[in-house]
Amino acid sequence: MALKPDDTVCFCFKVSLQKIETFCKVQKPKYASEISDCLSAGTGCGWCVPMLKKLHGQFCEPYTPPWRVGQDQAPVVRERPPTEVNQETWASGRQEYLAEKKNNPPPKSAPEGDQKSS
Numbered sequence: 001m002a003l004k005p006d007d008t009v010c011f012c013f014k015v016s017l018q019k020i021e022t023f024c025k026v027q028k029p030k031y032a033s034e035i036s037d038c039l040s041a042g043t044g045c046g047w048c049v050p051m052l053k054k055l056h057g058q059f060c061e062p063y064t065p066p067w068r069v070g071q072d073q074a075p076v077v078r079e080r081p082p083t084e085v086n087q088e089t090w091a092s093g094r095q096e097y098l099a100e101k102k103n104n105p106p107p108k109s110a111p112e113g114d115q116k117s118s
């Protein structure tokens with residue numbers, strides 16, 4: 001089963017698949033990161049960022065920056081549509097992501113004076 005238009009893609013900001021698709025078709029963002037302009041999607045926990053990148057590839061035209069026009073480029077590879085995951089699986093994946101993230105905080109740098117001298 002696939003994500004349906006009303007299913008949530010970004011849980012942090014409650015952004016649906018339909019909102020993202022409409023944003024992409026109307027605003028035509030060049031880069032996936034610009035989808036964050038759609039109700040801040042992807043700027044919370046980060047879980048949905050890979051999905052937003054895939055949706056950008058699915059809904060938006062590929063963009064070639066002016067400095068790369070005419071250069072040999074690798075062919076654009078479209079990934080499998082991410083909407084093949086259903087809402088329940090997508091939501092439970094986020095819960096696992098958050099649990100893993102909480103249990104694995106970023107490493108802290110050692111405070112000054114904590115280093116051993118030889």
Ligand code: FES
Pocket residue numbers: 009010011012013041042043044045046047048049094
């Ligand atoms: S689910 Fe989109 S930023 Fe958290």
